[in-house]
Amino acid sequence: MSAVEINFDGIIGPSHNYAGLSIGNLASSANAQNISHPREAALQGIEKMRHNLQLGLAQGFFVPLARPDHGWLADLGTTAQDAPDSIRPAAYSASSMWAANAATVSPAPDTKDGRCHLTVANLRTMPHRSHEWADTHTQLRRAFANGKYFRVHGPVPPAFGDEGAANHMRLASSHGDKGVEIFVYGKTSGPYPARQHIEASRAVARLHRLDPEHTLFAAQSEQAIAAGAFHNDVVAVANENVLLAHEEAFEDRAELYTAIRRLLPDVEIIEVASSEVSLDDAVKSYLFNAQLVTLPQGGMGLILPEEARETPSVWKWLEKLTAGNGPIRETFVVDVRQSMANGGGPACLRLRVVADPATVDPRFMANEARLDSIAAVIKKCWAKQIAPEDLRKTRLCHDIEKAREALLEALDLEELD
């Protein structure tokens, strides 16, 4: 099989909870201290993967990281039992589920050495995410261990914040062609932190040995970040030769579009006007956090969260889009409400890797039978609900650890323990 796009979804971990840890992520703040439903959350994620398989797409997954992170707590001079409430939720966060933040990926056709490069994201801006990278790195090195096809890099130094693929887009005539890679960064003058630093993006582009002539850097608009677009993938998404973006996504959209058109004349830029869908509706509905995928039968489809169907301006715009003759022909709606309540839509939950699936460690590839066995472990071992005060309970800590162990065993991935 030749190179295809594989979506690797983060399996939603047994410690999934709502701690309101991400400033600038409006859903995370709005749902702070609510009761979470880890079992339902994880099963929603499994159903999304099943849906992708049924569409004929290649699907992989990453396993949740060990939580609480005892090593991180020890570095902070404390333990899961004794940690102050200001620290404990950050040690328990299941935030590695949002695999779009695991790494930045440059497929083989774009790189000088013809290998697919991945750089694990340092996620240094949010404390609860800053300790994901080491174990994510280990996992990426397993999944993409074949050095003939992949090169997995460590994180760029923490001086510069890097949030991975959520701030990176790739446009190409088709997945297997040389592409234009677009790194989107933020500037730090608004009410919320800009999580992607331009120097981190530049470093990733150098490490991946990208062709500078085919690499673009674009600033996010300040109003987008202020409206809750803490990552670019909340206001823009790209697939093959199509860019779907909100009018207010970028600081200088005219300059960016001109540069893209020069490098990729067959690009189709679909811009959503603010007069049709406001920035607020875009952020609330996660219209742009859809998975924009190429369907095996031809044409493209958008895999959207339920919230997009529930937002009238967005649904109206989508109906108009699919009635036209453009490249995006179909919409599919999935229920990922548990993740959405923490600001993670369908696209946040996945990392895209263009590669031949046969070159990936098969233990990370999904099929119906494997999803069945993951779902069985989730039904048996994931808690039905977690209230904020439950994180203080030794019993919950034990149950979360046992649940992950059961999953690793079912997937023959005990070495990640």
Ligand code: SUG
């Ligand atoms: O980093 N939410 C995640 C959501 C990440 C979404 N990813 C992409 N846009 N690609 C974040 O803000 C909330 C955790 C909490 O509040 O408990 C959180 O980490």
